[in-house]
Amino acid sequence: MRKLLVMLLVVALMAVAQLPVAVQAGSEAPGAPPQAFQGAAACAGVSLETPSTPECEAFMAARPSPNVSQLPADMGIISDITFIRFNRNEVSIYDGPGGARVDTLVTGYMYVAPDAFEDDYARLSPGRWVSLNDATFGSPSSFSGVTINGGLDMPFAWILWGHDAVKSPGGLSDRENGRYERFQLVNIYATVNVSGWNWHLIGPGHWTNQQNLSIVYPGAPAEFGGNWAGINIYEQNLVAYSGGAPVMATLVSSGVRNGEWDTRFGTFDVDTRVEAGTMNGAEGSPDFYSLDLVPYAQYFDGLISMHGTYWHNSFGYPHSHGCVNLSVSDAKWLYSFLGEGSTVHVYLGDA
Secondary structure, three states, X not given: XXXXXXXXXXXXXXXXXXXXXXXXXXXXXXOOOOOOOOOOHHHOOOOOOOOOOHHHHHHHHHOOOOOEEEOOOOOHHHOOOOOEEEOOOEEEEEOOOOOOEEEEEEOOEXXXXXXXXXXXXXXXXXXXXXXXXXXXXXXXXXXXXXXXXXXXXXXXXXXXXXXXXXXXXXXXXXXXXXXXXXXXXXXXXXEEEEOOEEEEEEEOOEEEEHHHEEEEOOOOOOOOOOEEEEEEOOOOEEEEEEOOEEEEEEEOEOEOOOOOOXXXXXXXXXXXXXXXXXXXXXXXXXXXXXXXXXXXXXXXXXXXXXXXXXXOOOOXXXXXXXOEEEOHHHHHHHHHHOOOOOEEEEEOOOO
């Protein structure tokens, strides 16, 4: 009954698609919560005046990529499900393929999982069909996070959007210097602050601004026993820990930071888990949404959960009405790793 009530009462605080913000969550102002230097020890001599040292160059050659392993893409419980999204605010309901119109559906932002398809029509339930001319097929993201091999001795990061690296901290983009693409993984070998912005060394002669990255730092943000999750709102990522050891990391999309849909900071416990269920809310308003079979939801702050997200690929940017959106693959992994009572720690930067 408790699970049923949770699914019936989910309101506009959970995640629905919004336009992604232009930059990373923590980049509204230069110098938002600075991290202590945690680059590679071999690159400790790197500075604004000395952007390269022989020791650091040798280390980068020996350690060109993070010591992590990609999680396989796994749609789990929705593997065989086809989702459609309506591309009109109202669509006609028919009594059969090419049949008589019997109703009108006000869609809002809606994804549904039809139980049958026939002649360019999809069946929502017995006697209720919609034309596929009014719909678009869903395409869940194949993005997945990484498992961490034997701990971290320096930070690593995901590239948040495709861009060209620069040759020195605070420099101008140089197309011939090195191109980095969205979701690419890089080490953070050294960090230099220029005019309040952190610039990170991610390869030989390759520097990039903090706005372009979601960084995972070696140190845990708090101390908890057992398996738990730390959600860094500034970096828009999640790290799963066993005690103090990081074992998995991934990008997330938390609540849009507008004072209404923020994901609340604090330490919580997972209290309800739903393998797949409908989420909807804001009926009658422009923000109305309805999402079928949201997978691997773990509720930790009232109606706020971590859950799989098949309707967008904006991981690394705030995007929800308060929930913590994960790719379906990552949500499935986390659903197996955590359980009822597991700690969820939501924090900003290194707070």
